[in-house]
Amino acid sequence: MTASTHWENPLRDPRDRRLPRIAGPCGMVLFGVTGDLSRKKVMPAIYDLANRGLLPPGFSLVGFARRDWANEDFAQVVHNAVKEHARTEFREEVWRQLAEGFRFVPGNFDDDQAFNQLRRTIEELDDVRGTGGNHAFYLAIPPGFFGDVVGQLKEHGLAEPNPGAWRRVVVEKPFGHDEQSARELNATLATVFPSGSIFRIDHYLGKETVQNVLATRFANTMFEPIWNANYVDHVQITMAEDIGIAGRAGYYDGIGAARDVIQNHLLQLMSLVAMEEPTSFDAESLRIEKLKLLQSVTLPRRLDLTTARGQYAAGWQGGQKVLGFLQEDGVRKTSATETYAAITLHVDNRRWAGVPFYLRTGKRLGRRVTEVAVVFKPAPHLPFTHAATEELTHNALVIRIQPDEGMTLRFGSKVPGTQMEIRDVNMDFAYGGSFTESSAEAYERLILDVLLGDPPLFPRHAEVERSWQILDPVLDHWARKGKPEAYESGTWGPSSADAMLARDGRTWRRP
Amino acid sequence: MIELIDTDAAGIAAEFVASRLRAGSPAMSMVMTLVIVVDEDGAEDAMQVARRASHEHPARVLGVILGDARGNPQINAQVGTGAGWTGETALIRLEGEVVKHAESVVLPLLLPDSPVAIWWPADAPEDPAADPLGRLAQRRITDAAAVTRGKTRAIHLQCGSYSAGNTDLAWTRITPWRALLAAALDQQALKITGGSVTAERISPSAELLVAWLSDRLKVPFDRKGSNGPGITEVRLDSSAGPIVISRRDGRLATYSTPDHPDRPVALKRRQLPELLAEELRRLDEDDVYAATARTLMKLQRS
Numbered sequence: 001m002t003a004s005t006h007w008e009n010p011l012r013d014p015r016d017r018r019l020p021r022i023a024g025p026c027g028m029v030l031f032g033v034t035g036d037l038s039r040k041k042v043m044p045a046i047y048d049l050a051n052r053g054l055l056p057p058g059f060s061l062v063g064f065a066r067r068d069w070a071n072e073d074f075a076q077v078v079h080n081a082v083k084e085h086a087r088t089e090f091r092e093e094v095w096r097q098l099a100e101g102f103r104f105v106p107g108n109f110d111d112d113q114a115f116n117q118l119r120r121t122i123e124e125l126d127d128v129r130g131t132g133g134n135h136a137f138y139l140a141i142p143p144g145f146f147g148d149v150v151g152q153l154k155e156h157g158l159a160e161p162n163p164g165a166w167r168r169v170v171v172e173k174p175f176g177h178d179e180q181s182a183r184e185l186n187a188t189l190a191t192v193f194p195s196g197s198i199f200r201i202d203h204y205l206g207k208e209t210v211q212n213v214l215a216t217r218f219a220n221t222m223f224e225p226i227w228n229a230n231y232v233d234h235v236q237i238t239m240a241e242d243i244g245i246a247g248r249a250g251y252y253d254g255i256g257a258a259r260d261v262i263q264n265h266l267l268q269l270m271s272l273v274a275m276e277e278p279t280s281f282d283a284e285s286l287r288i289e290k291l292k293l294l295q296s297v298t299l300p301r302r303l304d305l306t307t308a309r310g311q312y313a314a315g316w317q318g319g320q321k322v323l324g325f326l327q328e329d330g331v332r333k334t335s336a337t338e339t340y341a342a343i344t345l346h347v348d349n350r351r352w353a354g355v356p357f358y359l360r361t362g363k364r365l366g367r368r369v370t371e372v373a374v375v376f377k378p379a380p381h382l383p384f385t386h387a388a389t390e391e392l393t394h395n396a397l398v399i400r401i402q403p404d405e406g407m408t409l410r411f412g413s414k415v416p417g418t419q420m421e422i423r424d425v426n427m428d429f430a431y432g433g434s435f436t437e438s439s440a441e442a443y444e445r446l447i448l449d450v451l452l453g454d455p456p457l458f459p460r461h462a463e464v465e466r467s468w469q470i471l472d473p474v475l476d477h478w479a480r481k482g483k484p485e486a487y488e489s490g491t492w493g494p495s496s497a498d499a500m501l502a503r504d505g506r507t508w509r510r511p
Numbered sequence: 512m513i514e515l516i517d518t519d520a521a522g523i524a525a526e527f528v529a530s531r532l533r534a535g536s537p538a539m540s541m542v543m544t545l546v547i548v549v550d551e552d553g554a555e556d557a558m559q560v561a562r563r564a565s566h567e568h569p570a571r572v573l574g575v576i577l578g579d580a581r582g583n584p585q586i587n588a589q590v591g592t593g594a595g596w597t598g599e600t601a602l603i604r605l606e607g608e609v610v611k612h613a614e615s616v617v618l619p620l621l622l623p624d625s626p627v628a629i630w631w632p633a634d635a636p637e638d639p640a641a642d643p644l645g646r647l648a649q650r651r652i653t654d655a656a657a658v659t660r661g662k663t664r665a666i667h668l669q670c671g672s673y674s675a676g677n678t679d680l681a682w683t684r685i686t687p688w689r690a691l692l693a694a695a696l697d698q699q700a701l702k703i704t705g706g707s708v709t710a711e712r713i714s715p716s717a718e719l720l721v722a723w724l725s726d727r728l729k730v731p732f733d734r735k736g737s738n739g740p741g742i743t744e745v746r747l748d749s750s751a752g753p754i755v756i757s758r759r760d761g762r763l764a765t766y767s768t769p770d771h772p773d774r775p776v777a778l779k780r781r782q783l784p785e786l787l788a789e790e791l792r793r794l795d796e797d798d799v800y801a802a803t804a805r806t807l808m809k810l811q812r813s
Contacts, residue, residue, distance in 0.1 A: 007700035009693060009696045009697055009700075010696070010703075010727050010728055010729075011689070011692055011693040011696050011724075011727050011728070012693055012696075012697070013727075013798075013799055015798040015799055016689075016798075016799040017793060018683075018686045018689075018690075018789065018793075018797075018799075019686070019689055019690050019693055020690055022690060022691070022693075022694040022697070024694075024697060024698055025698055025771075050777065051777070053687050053690060053691070053777070053778075056694065056698070057691075057766040057774040057775070057776040058766075058771075058772075058774040091762075091777065091779065092762075093762040093763035093775075093777040093778075093779060094777040094779075096763060096775055096777070097763070097774075097775045097776050097777045100774075100775060127772070128772050129772065129774065130768075130771035130772055130774060132698075
């Protein structure tokens, strides 16, 4: 490759914002091609990227799995996945551009011959497709196999790029199950790939609405002055799912809601909502601010009073009769895994001292919703009679992450036709369909960023480790306390969660 | 859709509010007003295109049909919300003297504060920024390839009367070509010594592509003819060999660069809704188009 550092492309102009960034010549090797993640997210995202003209000509996709497949069989699998799950319309010419670059390598993760063949395949692609020695290894496999795979990649010289080229590795959550295992996992990856070449996907960070949190906070004047303990009473961050574990018992049992969601998605969301303004929006500045925030996070002393957990029991969810967690296929009848988790966090800095952050997540709750609610303090003085403001609660700003993406501002307004009575009203901002149907799926954005080598949206190891440090004491506490409380499917979680907020004189928002 | 016969701007505005309340959703979160100036025959298609583009950019869409300017003034309108729109729409038919004062109907209907874009799907004024309706907008979208005659002359006229905020869909159409060419030079640092753009004989987009390449690369480019469709080949010459992107069927292109194998790349000619959506994504001045328009005028004079 040529020295790209001092090459200024005359066809590029920073003012030319119509031109998308197209990834340079490269390919991707996908481990775990038969899994849900590959079929529902990764393969469709690759097609959608190609359809939007963002993949380089010659982009190649190599599948690796223990299947007796030829290249054509693999192409068929991708074809089906794309047809079923791609966001954009299926177009023959886009498919033809991609299909020439499909390869399949059959083998086990401990099979030297297979990895030899993988190396030859990649070299062949560099030759006939012009992928330039640039390859991303996407590990869509359980973390238990990471060690085997990266070990093999190293042994067969696949992790080592030629001068001027790159090799990157992409991993998905879970990044361990506690601080210790996260360190070990990172050590495994770090022996083979330098930290700048490890991309951890937290797909929440690829969502337009999550990126919009930063835009809302730092591009406007009117939110930042009240974004602190002087005005904010508390913050609720909710990620609720209406589905159960949906056939993922093997993964979920023993992991639970806190590890599955709070450690990554919710703590990342919290750090974006609460962090200070970064000096710029490059990866390093964002990382510094996020990490600083996470380092200021503390747990309350009494974990028994400030956390709650539950396990869904049989019931009715949205008009459907559903099983309880313990009756699901593959779940141990004695399982103490929580499917609902709520925790209280404090942030020890000047901006947030005294403002609790309540994080909750659960399965089989009332409906599917992810939102951040910033709840403000009541006005210090109300020049109205008590009766006039009886229906007035706290002002709130709700950032709706999904679905129905947008923002709600809740404030008091006079009830028409009365003398002077004030009640809560909502002011809604819904950005039409633009944050949903026509905008990119999170995986498209993140996969493109991997290929471009653009890391702002990927959590770094220090953040992952710090998140576990925050969560580990809660998990230890729960492990000592027996079983989680059962809650009826289709409700908003166990009564202990309500009691947890009631102790602070607050209530959960009904999202 | 509600039909308003012999109405005025206030009547249309009142119907917007009434139909919003009827729909039970008083807040619409529209981000801009899009004015479409169109004739009776093109109105339905143009509104259809705007409807699809409105999914990405929720807008109040005002279709303005300028009828016969003689006779008594009359304003009729169809006003509606919903039904596949993410905003409000009105198709306003003007006849008689009011045709010459269309801006007086449109001005009261612009959303407060938000930007205004105007689109002429076919024939556009020679100087859109000086047009009474064009003056209301900060984004003025013409389409040289859609004028009823003199397409090449049309793009020259538009470039000649360029003013900040003007843009032409002939320019929008070449974004994928430009992206691919820029990507080619990202990958290989080659000094370009010349080249050519081959396209069907009449192609405003090809004129703009020649102008853009000459402006950026500071070398002359030839314009060659072919049977199309649209642009069929772009060639950049360098001492290491040529970079060639050729597309014969308007869908799938072949991408050849020095020292690399040929590769197929999807390069489909895009439909109007996509083009319009791209235009509405950014409403500030397009500096690169401005420079390209200047270059095109220079090339034409020389």
